[in-house]
Amino acid sequence: MKPAPFAYAKARSLDHAIALLDGAPEARILAGGQSLMPALNMRLSTPSLLVDINRVSELSQIAQRNGQLELGALARHAEVELSLLVARLAPLLAMALPHIAHPAIRNRGTVGGSIALADPAAELPACLLALGGEIEIASRAGRRTVAADAFFKGLFETALSPGEIITAIRIPVAQPHDRFGFAELARRHGDYALVGLAAASRAEPRAIRLAYFGVGTTPVRARAAETALARGDINAAVAAVARDLEPSGDVHASAAAKRHLASVLLRRVAAQVIPL
Numbered sequence: 001m002k003p004a005p006f007a008y009a010k011a012r013s014l015d016h017a018i019a020l021l022d023g024a025p026e027a028r029i030l031a032g033g034q035s036l037m038p039a040l041n042m043r044l045s046t047p048s049l050l051v052d053i054n055r056v057s058e059l060s061q062i063a064q065r066n067g068q069l070e071l072g073a074l075a076r077h078a079e080v081e082l083s084l085l086v087a088r089l090a091p092l093l094a095m096a097l098p099h100i101a102h103p104a105i106r107n108r109g110t111v112g113g114s115i116a117l118a119d120p121a122a123e124l125p126a127c128l129l130a131l132g133g134e135i136e137i138a139s140r141a142g143r144r145t146v147a148a149d150a151f152f153k154g155l156f157e158t159a160l161s162p163g164e165i166i167t168a169i170r171i172p173v174a175q176p177h178d179r180f181g182f183a184e185l186a187r188r189h190g191d192y193a194l195v196g197l198a199a200a201s202r203a204e205p206r207a208i209r210l211a212y213f214g215v216g217t218t219p220v221r222a223r224a225a226e227t228a229l230a231r232g233d234i235n236a237a238v239a240a241v242a243r244d245l246e247p248s249g250d251v252h253a254s255a256a257a258k259r260h261l262a263s264v265l266l267r268r269v270a271a272q273v274i275p276l
């Protein structure tokens with residue numbers, strides 16, 4: 001199919017992108033285009049205007065600032081995957097990135113696009129939740145920061161309002177005794193996960209965060225399982241996760257199968273985050 005007609009504008013800077021968005025509530029931002037272009041072609045999305053941010057170089061940074069790792073919204077999945085800084089400061093991202101789609105898609109797809117799209121089976125939103133990260137947003141009204149815990153509202157629904165653009169995500173950098181775990185089950189490598197789990201065990205202050213993906217309308221924290229795992233009780237954590245999650249069945253797996261896979265993943269990830 002072909003997309004419905006739309007206007008197109010190439011933003012020269014962040015301010016220019018914000019100005020373009022401000023005058024057009026039906027506008028859509030074009031980042032990597034890996035999800036938006038198919039949606040346009042299938043007419044699932046019919047924006048009046050595409051604001052192309054690919055030339056806005058100020059959104060591409062991967063940097064350490066004030067004890068946080070900052071990834072610009074336009075940082076490509078492949079750049080994050082190969083970054084030595086990311087591997088050192090946010091090892092969970094380095095574990096998760098190779099599971100996102102295929103290299104051709106990772107070469108174009110962006111951090112901001114993945115977070116804004118908020119696919120409930122996507123890896124990055126769950127990692128950001130597990131890491132206690134935050135999302136920086138800009139608009140004509142100024143800048144605001146939203147914690148990952150408050151950002152993902154529903155199925156493909158986020159705290160973003162019309163006229164707003166994600167500029168960066170920020171993650172507290174890993175400390176020497178922090179541990180991270182990641183596992184997912186997909187039909188083929190590169191497919192969206194049937195069920196996945198991203199985990200962060202922080203030493204100071206002591207906390208474990210478990211963020212599942214593919215089991216709900218958003219990435220989901222398994223809070224009772226987190227408490228049990230913080231005590232080092234893996235069996236109790238596995239029992240608790242059945243109460244934490246309320247997956248719906250889909251064409252790939254029943255709700256019961258997803259619950260089972262969630263417990264399998266918890267045992268695998270627990271072995272990564274709990275020191276033997």
Ligand SMILES: Cc1cc2nc3c(=O)[nH]c(=O)nc-3n(C[C@H](O)[C@H](O)[C@H](O)COP(=O)(O)OP(=O)(O)OC[C@H]3O[C@@H](n4cnc5c(N)ncnc54)[C@H](O)[C@@H]3O)c2cc1C
Binds near residue numbers: 032193
């Ligand atoms: C075959 C295939 C397999 C895939 N498999 C996976 C997978 O396994 N795991 C996974 O996580 N993803 C997967 N993806 C999606 C891929 O990771 C995309 O890159 C990602 O979903 C969107 O990023 P993008 O930069 O391409 O965004 P785009 O497609 O350009 O935009 C997506 C949405 O986000 C909005 N947007 C983009 N940037 C911003 C911003 N800075 N601020 C506000 N809104 C913004 C757009 O307006 C649009 O609504 C797959 C895609 C394909 C085509």
